[in-house]
Structures are given as structure tokens and as C-alpha cells.
Amino acid sequence: MSPGNAIAAIFWIALIGVLLFVPAGTLDWPQAWFFLGEFIVGGFAVTLWLARHDPGLLRERMRAPIQKEQTPRDRLFMGFILLAWYGWLVLMALDARRWQLSHMPLALAVIGAILIAIGFVVVWLTFRENSFAAPVIKIQEQRGQRVIDTGPYSVVRHPMYAGGALYMLGMPLLLGSWLGLIVLPLLLAALTLRIFIEEDALRIGLRGYDEYTRRVRHRVIPGVW
Secondary structure (H helix, E strand, O other), X not given: OOHHHHHHHHHHHHHHHHHHHHHHOOOOOHHHHHHHHHHHHHHHHHHHHHHHHOHHHHHHHOOOOOXXXXXXXXXXXXXXXXXXXXXXXXXXXXHHHHOOOOOOOHHHHHHHHHHHHHHHHHHHHHHHHOOOOOOOOOOOHHHOOOOOOOHHHHOOOOHHHHHHHHHHHHHHHHHOOXXXXXXXXXXXXXXXXXXXXXXXXXXXXXXXXXXXXXHOOOOOOOOOO
């Protein structure tokens, strides 16, 4: 991992810590520390794997979330989702610790931690199969982007969204926030909208994608949607 990538990763970890512990008003929040630890271990494990096996994808993943190459609709979406994501973290911190409105059983926190871990594994499997899994919607002609239909892509068309959904479901459970769980469907609805934006771009710009959608019919949930 390059020094620049390491600095960027440390910055994002520190930002998440600030967004959790400052609104919480305390460092005495074991679930948040466990979440941060899980995020650090999972994030660095995937990053180190990419640094060794797919540095090109790592460079793409470490780029800014707003890029000139991405579609205009995706620029608007990324601006919205970043604000929504950070606001969601703050809401869960306020709910679970400062306001103490939510009281979840420990069993749900354990389930949340497991879902987050599974989400990381699904994302890693996606990266292992698809070297073009950039964080923004664009056609990577300079990297020779092609349709990927193996591994998890033989089951659903958007396995990274599936992994992300598991991760996001696990977060409010682990952090102990019923309000966070109530808001989650709005975030998932936004990600669903992005799937349609992404598929429109891929159908137009990526040869063979239309045929792939006819072979693999489900987008995120096998046998359902």
C-alpha cells in the first residue's frame, strides 16, 4: 500500500470515529468501538489484498467520490449519498448514546457484527472477480473494461450492492439504534435508484451488457430481484 493510500484510509477511519463519538458525547460506547475495529480490520484486509493482487482497482477505489469521468446523474447521487451516509452515522450516535432512545438486546448487536463481516466478504469476492469495480459510474475504456459474468456476477448483476446492503443492515443493529434501522430503507431506496442509473450507463457504453442482463436476471437478491 502506498503512503498516499494509507493516509487516505486513516483519514476515513478518523472521520467515521469523529462522526460517531462526537455526537455520542462519550467514548464509553463498546458497540461503536467494535464497529470501528471491524471496519479497520475488514477495510485494511481488503485494501492490502488489492495492493498485492489488483493495484489498478485499488487506485480506482481510492480516487475521489466525485470525478469528471462519471455520469452527471451519478455526481448528483454521490453528493447526496455522502451527506445522507454521514448524517445517518450522526443520527445513530445521537439515538444510541446521547439521547439513549434505543435499547437493543445484545443478540441483535451480535447479528449486526456478523452481517457486517459477511458484507465485507461479499465485497472482497466482488473485487476478486471484477477489476473494474470503480466507486463511480463510468466506462473505463482506458482499462479495457468488459462484462464480468463469473463468480458472484453469475448469480446477481450487482453483488457489491448486495454486500453493501448486508453491511448497512448490520450497522444499526451493532450500534444499537432503532432510529438508524427505521431510516435504513430510505438509504437502500437511494442505492436501488443508483442501480438503475448504473445499468442505463452500462447498456449504452459497455458492449455485451444487454445480453448479460438476459442471462443473469436478478440484480441484487438471488431469485427475488
